[in-house]
Amino acid sequence: MSRFVVFVVLLVLGGIGWGGCGSDATPAAEKATKSRATKQISQESNQSATENTGGLSEFELKHGIGPIKKKLTLGKIDSKLVGKGKKIFELKCSACHELDSRRVGPPLRDVLGHRTPEFVMNMMLNPDEMIKRHPEVKKLLAEYLTVMTFQNLSVEDARAVLEYLRWAHQQGKK
Numbered sequence: 001m002s003r004f005v006v007f008v009v010l011l012v013l014g015g016i017g018w019g020g021c022g023s024d025a026t027p028a029a030e031k032a033t034k035s036r037a038t039k040q041i042s043q044e045s046n047q048s049a050t051e052n053t054g055g056l057s058e059f060e061l062k063h064g065i066g067p068i069k070k071k072l073t074l075g076k077i078d079s080k081l082v083g084k085g086k087k088i089f090e091l092k093c094s095a096c097h098e099l100d101s102r103r104v105g106p107p108l109r110d111v112l113g114h115r116t117p118e119f120v121m122n123m124m125l126n127p128d129e130m131i132k133r134h135p136e137v138k139k140l141l142a143e144y145l146t147v148m149t150f151q152n153l154s155v156e157d158a159r160a161v162l163e164y165l166r167w168a169h170q171q172g173k174k
């Protein structure tokens with residue numbers, strides 16, 4: 001009988017143990033992601049600028065990973081395209097982004113002040129891979145703790161949104 005009691009007590013303790021493990025799982029996974037990201041950053045600073053980093057080419061580090069693989073030629077701001085981009089932005093981005101304040105994601109008015117147009121296009125067109133592989137976007141994920149999801153944009157749609165962001169950036173500087 002007493003053996004049975006010990007058995008039950010062990011079972012209950014075991015159960016608590018498991019429960020504890022389960023609730024710890026998320027922070028542990030986060031820690032693992034963070035330490036991987038930190039490792040990658042320190043590896044990058046150890047490598048010379050001409051070498052590929054974390055499997056990314058120099059182009060990808062600067063301009064992002066995705067369908068945009070060459071520098072874009074951007075002319076003067078096209079107001080018709082800005083209008084189209086604004087509509088798409090309101091439909092597909094404004095749930096998470098505002099121009100001037102932080103929402104689910106970062107404010108975007110000045111994004112072109114610190115990212116290249118190609119980077120912004122690749123982020124719109126290929127957020128999954130950008131989040132997984134680009135060191136700058138990994139840092140953003142660690143800060144915003146939400147994953148930006150692909151909004152089913154065509155390259156043309158993304159180009160229009162880019163025009164809207166170029167316009168917004170210019171307006172902000174006035």
Ligand code: HEC
Pocket residue numbers: 089092093094095096097104105106108111115120123124131137140141142144145146147148149151153161
């Ligand atoms: C579900 C919410 C969500 C939607 C919808 C969304 N984003 Fe994001 N976006 C984020 C988050 C969160 C980040 C920060 C990176 C991360 O955690 O994934 C981000 C990051 C970005 C960045 C990188 C900013 C930087 O400083 O490098 C750009 C550019 C961007 N988003 C543009 C857009 C555009 C344009 C759209 C619409 C086509 C859009 N996003 C739709 C949540 C979203």
